[in-house]
Amino acid sequence: MQGTSENYLTDEEAENFLLSSISTENIRQWSRTYSAGVHLAGDYTHASSIKALWQSYGIPTAISSHQTIIDDPGPETAVRLIDKNDSGKVLFEVSLVEDVLPSDSTSSIGLPAFHGLSCAGRVVAHLVYANFGRPEDFRFLDEHNISVKDCIVLCKYSANLRGLKVRAAQEAGAAGVILYNDPQEDGEYTVANGYLPYPEGPARHPSAIQRGSVSYFSVAAGQFPTDEFTPQIPSVPISYRDAAVLLRALKGDGLDCKNLPSGWQGALHDIEYYTGASSTLVELVNDARRKECKIHNVIGTIEGLSEECVIIGNHHDSWSVGAVDPVSGSAVMNEIARTLGALGQRGWKPRRKIILASWDNEEYGLVGSTTWATLNESYLKENCVAYLNVDEATNGGPTLLPVSSPLLTQALFDAAQSVPSPLENSMEVDQDWLFILDGLSDKGHDTVYSDWLQQTELDNPSSSTPRIDTIGTGSDFTIFQHHLGIPSTDVVFSGGKKNAVFQYHSKYDSYLWMEKFGDPGFRKHTAMAQLWGLMTLRIASQATLPFTAGPYAGSLKQGLSNLELLSDINRRELNQVIDRFSEEAARLDQEAEDSRRHPNVFDQNRYLMIDGINKRYMSIEKSFLNEEGLPQRRWYKHMAFGPGLWEGYGGVVFPAIADALLLHDDALIQEAVDATTKVIIKVAKLMGTKI
Ligand SMILES: [Zn+2]
Known part of the structure; x- marks a missing residue:
């Protein structure tokens, strides 16, 4: 049943208060504070500080703790190139740590690179290059009589989720997997195209390594790591600088990728890509150490006039300092919490309850959100009208790129029309990656919506509404949308093709990158706080849900x-x-x-x-x-x-x-x-x- 309105503020007044109260400086401060250190899953101090902060804003907040399984990389983890003719002499050993950059103070802290919930093991085998590691890539190799059986495969990131690459390799008979980010996925801003790498320029640093879970998100979220959901062969991520050495060792063996369908040939300068199998051997040691880990979700609740609720969520655990992932979302969420608290102090009360969730252990497999939502399943199914996720507020792109339940399409459009463009004043910044788009920059900027529509039209001239993608997985909305049937969205400023390269899950996902390349001025963070906050207010306040079928x-x-x-x-x-x-x-x-x-x-x-x-x-x-x-x-x-x-x-x-x-x-x-x-x-x- 709907309650009656007891508000001292009208909906419009509440919206205006929110739009005008969001402080860019506060968001920047939280970005700097949270990205000063690494917050791996299970960081109780971090969770407690979020709880204390939200409580100081007047939002009753609790910590919900759960036992989970994670893993750490042990000291034996290694990838080596071995000379099989010289009694196992090590020709090359890859580095599992990025270079320390003097100008980026957090590049020296945190764990070496590894794959979360990967399989421990040691393999010495010939190497095969398997493109993106998709099932079709392994089929292609098989059709061309390149066997990966008992080999170690080297695959590029992008195109599909990392755990599924390991799963496909395992099903094809491989014994181990090495993954790296080829500059092929980086568009214009590559070293080969003459751009300087981070921190001087927008290209990927050659030593950047993408950490990340290899659990099978598309099979299930948040499960105990059994064989059904995690790989049974070892895997390790490396940098493209070191992948180049392995690729050189393949030269002349197997098929020349220049003659293969597009995609196989990567974009590393001076590398001729061959499939192998290599004549040299590779040793892969994954010293993964599983352990129990208590995790801590932080749940704030703003009571409404009914039991119905809308949930906004972001995770607070990270692989590195994570200025993009997840700190850009966390910093924005804190500012929304402050503003909602201030609204409450002005006598505003939403029609529906607003739950703020800062999830722990997203990174190993959406574990915090899945555990909490499973425990609260019957309440959520009965009462939760929508789940609004922001994992990354921005990863450097200029325009919105949401995934969403179509029920929330119009709510997204309407909110985007009410938020001024964050690109308005960035033109004064004399760096071409901030000019972003040839078309976009000429037309001037109005709202988040108009930028989003222009970007969509540039990518696909026949579209008349802004692009929203089909909701898959990869963040905490997964259980809400796909397991509980609650309309969900995940919103990010990410669109565009000419962005500085976001060095995902590497040590260079740092405050310095964000300030210099990702969101100088923090305008996109601010716009995200306004957009996310407005959607929350509207879904929480409007008598008729702002949904469209x-x-x-x-x-x-x-x-x-x-x-x-x-x-x-x-x-x-x-x-x-x-x-x-x-x-x-x-x-x-x-x-x-x-x-x-x-x-x-x-x-x-x-x-x-x-x-x-x-x-x-x-x-x-x-x-x-x-x-x-x-x-x-x-x-x-x-x-x-x-x-x-x-x-x-x-x-x-x-x-x-x-x-x-x-x-x-x-x-x-x-x-x-x-x-x-x-x-x-x-x-x-x-x-x-x-x-
Ligand atoms: Zn994330």
Whole structure:
């Protein structure tokens, strides 16, 4: 039931207060403070300081602690090039620590590079270069008679999630995996193109190494690390500088990548890429040491007039000092907490409860959020209307690039239209990576929305609305969207192609990088605080939820067209039921629109009508859940959206069908199509049934 409004401030006054109160200086201060040290999973001191801060803002806050399993790199971890003809003489040993940069004070602290929840072990074997380590890359090698059996494979990051590379290598018979970031993924700003590396210029530092979990996020989130969810062969990440030495050792062995399909040839200067297998040997030692670790989620609660709630979340653990990941999100969240606390002191009370969640142990596998949400499952399913995640407020890009449930599309658009562009004044900064986009910079800047739309049009001239991607995984929204059926989004300033290279999960994800390249002036941080804060206020305050079902139908149609291998018969079948869904969605959106016309008229009938509309919106995501889970991965339950099984971060529409198509099994495909068709009809009916 909706409560009555007892606020001293109108919604509009509360929004204006939020927009004008967000302080760039406060955000910058939190960025500097949090990125002065490393906050690995289980950092109680860090969690306590967040709790104390939010409490000082007047938000009742508690710590929720849980036992989990993590691992640390032991001292034996190593990657060596071995001369097999000279009784195992070590020709080269890679460095598992980045260079210490005198101008970047935090580049000397923290753990050496390793893969979280990786498999311990030692392998001495020939090396094979396997492109991005996707299943299709291993199939390609196999078709060209390059065996990876019992070999160590060297793969590039990007294209898919790191654990899935190790999983694909393992399934192809490899004995170990080495991963590195090839400058191929860095666009314009590479050393080969004449740009200086960080800290002098925007290119990736040659010694940067990407840490990160190798658990299989696309199979399940937050699980105990068993063989089902984590690799059984060792893996280690290295820098591109050291990968170049290994690639040189492959020269002349196997296929010349110049003659292979695009993608295989990387962008390292002076390297001729060959597949191998190498004639020399590589020794890979992963001295991973598993241990128990108590983690600490920080949960702040602003009571509302009803039990319904909206949750905003960001994680506070990191691999390095993490000025982007997660500190850019954490700093922004603190400023939202301060502003919401100040609103409370002015007599403002939201209609729905606002829960602020600072998750621990996101990095090893979304563990903090998954554990907490699992423990609170029945409350959340009943009462949580939306989950709004910001992991990275910005990783250097100029425009928004959200992933989202389509129910939140219009709320994202509306909030972005209310927030001034953070790019407005950056033109005075005389560095070309801040000019960002040829088109964008000429048109002048208005709002976050107009930048976002311009960026989308530059990338895809036929689009008429800003780009929102299908929600996959990779951060703490995963359990909310895919396991509990709560409409979720993850928002980041990330769009654009000409950004300084974000050195993800390396020691150079630092305050210096953020100040110099990522967000000089912290304007994008400020815009994110305004955007995230506004969405929170609106979802928490508006009687009729600011949701729209229309874009849902559009996403399903678009996703269907991407399932290339689907037969025409199945496609027609699904298109028909999506049309039915679309009609009901339009009707529901119209009723919601009508209900918003007289926001200040309160009577019993109106409450009942609005309550019914909200319940129908709330039923959409939940009704897409299949309680038995997707056939190929039971933890994931959502039949409309899921992470691509072999992609990870990237989302797919109709995951049960997409999984079956990967198996090329006609019976499974038909079962998945039937189940998906049934669920779309069910949701359409529910949308059209007045409560
Ligand atoms: Zn993160």
